[in-house]
Each structure stands twice: as structure tokens, then as C-alpha cells.
Amino acid sequence: MIELVAKLVPEAVKKLIPYQSARRIGGSGRIWLNANELEQPLHSSSVDANYNRYPDFLPHDVASAYQRYANTQASTLAVRGADEAIDLLIRTFCKPGQDQIVICSPTYAMYEFCADSLAINTLDVPLQADFNLDVDAIITQAKHANIVFLCSPNNPTGNLIPRNDILSVLEGTQDSALVVVDEAYIEFELQSSIVDLIEQYPHLVVIRTLSKAFGLAAVRCGFILASDEVMSYVTKLVPPYPMPDCSANIVLEALSEKGLETMHQATRSLIETREWFREMLKTFDFIEHSYASATNFVLLKIAPDTDLFAVLLDNGIVARNQTHEPSLSQCVRITIGSKESMIEVIEALTNYSKSNTVNTK
Ligand SMILES: Cc1ncc(COP(=O)(O)O)c(C=O)c1O
Incomplete structure (x- = not known):
């Protein structure tokens, strides 16, 4: 399955060397003059918070706090909302103008929108009348696609996809496509999360957000949970500073015990x-x-x-x-x-x- 992940990544992405931001290069010193920031904060609100400095190149403390909450060892990346996660995954695993994704309509519109924006074709396998998946048709269409997007619970129908259906899709796509499960609403049925399956299925990716049950839509914080293999490619494309410090501070508070x-x-x-x-x-x-x-x-x-x-x-x-x-x-x-x-x-x-x-x- 690790071969599958590598096979899906376009050559151009494989060749990318991540942008070497000042924070990513790191180093040690007394006087930091390497990132064209202002050395002293100008606004009283940023004096204690060091808002004059760029944030961590990957907000590791936020990712670890989320891993603890999600009870997973899977690689975890904090991004600016689940929407950025969708965009990043499509850009990492699909070749513009050539590859395809699978969606199951009616579902969240951003999967198709992001694909369209990159001239990536969308294959639709509509939900059945009871809003359940047409598992066999998904597996068939996945042979022609790089990513299958499932949304559980689904927006706008509100239903959870049964774990067995997701398992069947995972079994049937091991040689064909990545399966991205969008769990934006999972807090309303947390015991049904399928995050635990990432260990067994390295081609499973889970998307989460703090915009819904956590009540932090304005903070813009989402997460990608995936195998190390998947994450090694996603982090090549992640923007240099994916999360503002002021958001990270609010997120850490939301993920505390209280x-x-x-x-x-x-x-x-x-x-x-x-x-x-x-x-x-x-x-x-x-x-x-x-x-x-x-x-x-x-x-x-x-x-x-x-x-x-x-x-x-x-x-x-x-x-x-x-x-x-x-x-x-x-x-x-x-x-x-x-x-x-x-x-x-x-x-x-x-x-x-x-x-x-x-x-x-
Ligand atoms: C299923 C689903 N995924 C993702 C999102 C986007 O979430 P975020 O605010 O984290 O970008 C939404 C927002 O409505 C959603 O309904």
C-alpha cells in the first residue's frame, strides 16, 4: 500500500524540495535578522505574544494536542481549516488536467470545487435513496481516480457512513486510490470516528476541523490525520507558515482538558x-x-x-x-x-x- 501512495503522487510533487522558510531552516543565535521581520513589536497587543515574528513553520504543539484529543498516533498536521486540507490533498495527489477524484453526491461542495480549479475531473457515485454509499460502484470508479472523498457524517444529508461500508471501500481501493474521510462533524458522534483505521490502512486520510463542535470557525483550524507516508508528501506542499500564532493560542486553549x-x-x-x-x-x-x-x-x-x-x-x-x-x-x-x-x-x-x-x- 505504501507503493500505492507513492504511485499516486505526481512526479512534479515528488521532485519538490519544500520551501526553506527562515523557521524551517532554524538555527541558533542571539540576534535574529534572517526573516525580514520587524525586530520589535509595534502594537501593544503583540508585545507579549511576539506577533512581530513568523510563527512555527509547522505548529507542532497544536498537532500534538490534537493527537492527544483524537487518541491517535497517526501523523497530524494543523492547517487553516478543513477546506485547506481538501485543497492540499488534491494538489498533493492529483495531476492537474489529468487525474480524477470520486465524490458521492449530494455532499460537501468543496471537493468538486477544488478539483475543478485544477482541471481535475470529478466522478460522481451518487448516494443511494437512503443516503448510504454505493460501495461497489465507488470501488469500480476508484480504479480511474486518485482520491475517493467520503464525508461522514455527510453534509448536507446529516447521516454517518456505517464503519463497515468505509471498511469495504478501504479494502477495495488498496491498489487504486487514497480514501479521504471528512469528519468535520464527528464530535456529534465521536465514538464512530474511523481514525483508528489509519494504522491498518495507510491509504486512509482523515480530515477534521475546529469550525463545528469546537465553535472556532473564525480561527480557521483544521487537521489532516494520515500515515507517515501520506504526510511526507503533504508537508512538501504545505504553505510556509500554515497557522497564525493568535489562532494557535486559541486552539491550544480549546484542546486543553477544560x-x-x-x-x-x-x-x-x-x-x-x-x-x-x-x-x-x-x-x-x-x-x-x-x-x-x-x-x-x-x-x-x-x-x-x-x-x-x-x-x-x-x-x-x-x-x-x-x-x-x-x-x-x-x-x-x-x-x-x-x-x-x-x-x-x-x-x-x-x-x-x-x-x-x-x-x-
Ligand atoms: C463536510 C465539511 N467539510 C469541511 C468543511 C470546512 O470546514 P473548515 O471551516 O474547517 O474549512 C465544512 C464546512 O461547512 C463541511 O461541512
């Missing part, structure tokens, strides 16, 4: 609100279905004569329309916010329901 306890508590509370909300939705006959969710959002299937997105917008509530997805043309995705916000959503739906009943009498 930070993790806060996240777990907030996650439990959000799940409670989510299930309360789904229960309340049962009273509205214009909502045909609320799909079970392993995330911080729910996908709703709406009756054809109701424009739920517009109804919510009339009440100042912005949801996400899914009409652009052929298989979700009647669907709206709603993020689970505070209990107060979800009560407002229910009130808006109740008012619509009442006016609709009056109008049709």
Missing part, C-alpha cells in the same frame, strides 16, 4: 436541542420528513407547495436551500442554533401553518 470538557458539554446540549426540534417538527404536515442527523443541522423534506426557505426568510431566519441538488430539490437544511433560536423557528412555522389553514378554508 476546553474539551466545555466542547463536550455544549455538544450534548446541542444534540438535546436538535432532537427536541425534530420532535416539534412532526406537528407540521408541510414537513414531509426530517432526516435523522449525526451533526449540528437537520435536513428537511418539504411538501411541494411550500417554499420553506422563503417562509423562514420572511421571519428573518436564514436557512440553506438545497434546491440546486437534483436529489434534494424539496429540501432545506437548518443549522441547530440555541434553544431560543429554534423556538423562533418553530413559532415561524406555527404562524405559517395557521395562515395556511385559514387561507385554504
